[in-house]
Amino acid sequence: MRAGLLDWYDEEGRTLPWRIRPEDRRAGKTADPYAVWLSEIMLQQTTVPHGTPYWHKFLEAFPTVIDLANAERETVLNMWAGLGYYARARNLHKCAQIIRDDYDGAFPKTEAALLKLPGIGPYTAATIAAICFDQATNIVDGNVERVISRIFKIEEPLPEARQPLRLLAGTLADPRRAGDYGQAVMDLGATICTPRSPNCPDCPWDNYCLAKANGHPEAYPKKSVKKPKPIRYGAAFVALHDGEVLLETRPDKGLLGGMAGLPGSEWTAEPLKNPLEAAPFEGDWVKSDNEVKHVFTHFELRLDVYKAEFETRPDSNQAWADDYLLAGLPTVFKKALKTVQF
DNA sequence: AAAGCGTGGGG
DNA sequence: TCCCCAAGCTT
Secondary structure, eight states: OOSSTTOOSOTTOOOOTTOOOHHHHHTTOOOOHHHHHHHHHHTTTSOHHHHHHHHHHHHHHOSSHHHHHHSOHHHHHHHHTTSOOTHHHHHHHHHHHHHHHHSTTSOOSSHHHHHTSTTOOHHHHHHHHHHHHOOOOOOOOHHHHHHHHHHTTOOSOBTTTHHHHHHHHHHHOOGGGHHHHHHHHHHHHHHTSOSSSOOGGGOTTGGGOHHHHHTOGGGOSOBOOOOOOOEEEEEEEEEEETTEEEOEEOOSSSTTTTOEEOOBOOOBSSOOSOGGGGSSSOOOOEEOSSOEEEEOSSOEEEEEEEEEEOSSOOSOOSOEEOHHHHHTSOHHHHHHHHTSOO
């Protein structure tokens, strides 16, 4: 599949759509910082297959960073629904407005300046600076950490080993082609030096890999023991009127911040004693037979879903959803809706 | 600096 | 079913 470390595209010349191939780069083609930035934010802790459709959708709706900045935040969050880590969407919009207002619509060209923007951390700043502006940065993501930990057979576990790993990564990086190099090592990690069963025979670096020489590359990187995931319980309410559902906007901070949601209880460590107390108003609430189980990053949720029909619209200043608003629900609430028929 | 922050796919 | 994990950032 790959002739060498820097040839990350396949035989038909395909590559990830936001990338510029080395040969095109040499011919003078340059990457669009907006498109690269958008892809990097979307791919933070997110798989390429999951993120790619969102990237196309956003670029079509917002061809430039100015278009994104001028959009309503509600629209941006709605389009982000399902991609997770919603602070990314809030910061994405905020960052676009800073680019519009403070940078005349053009991304800054240095790693240090990029690092100051909301949602852009060490990895993303280094990557944009290298890919778009030929800065000799040190690109370190989870793939690079894994590759480096194996080559040097690092015994210290993650996340403690992050700083040593980034220093080692810096010793191998090619400052003349930081962008190409970084993307190549990330691709190596994504396709060959994979977490569970690395394909060492196809690896261009297998002769230099201490973990492979040891016979167990898959044992690296070592990881610190993770904490158990607690269970939380809650109730959500599907109030129906004329085929529409009552929605609320969640508080800006915290879990699913700023997103649309179903009204409901707090999510607590113990099952609710009186779940109907959390209903938005009185009604003939009927509990769904199917409890929603949804796994968040740091807890698992068990959500009871209650439904009631209302002939006359109950007094409420919240929005009753049309299809557009329903599409903007985070996944946990889409699951909740699926447990009831309407 | 440790914890908070989503989701879906794969072994 | 369960567990791991994916191109991290913020506070």
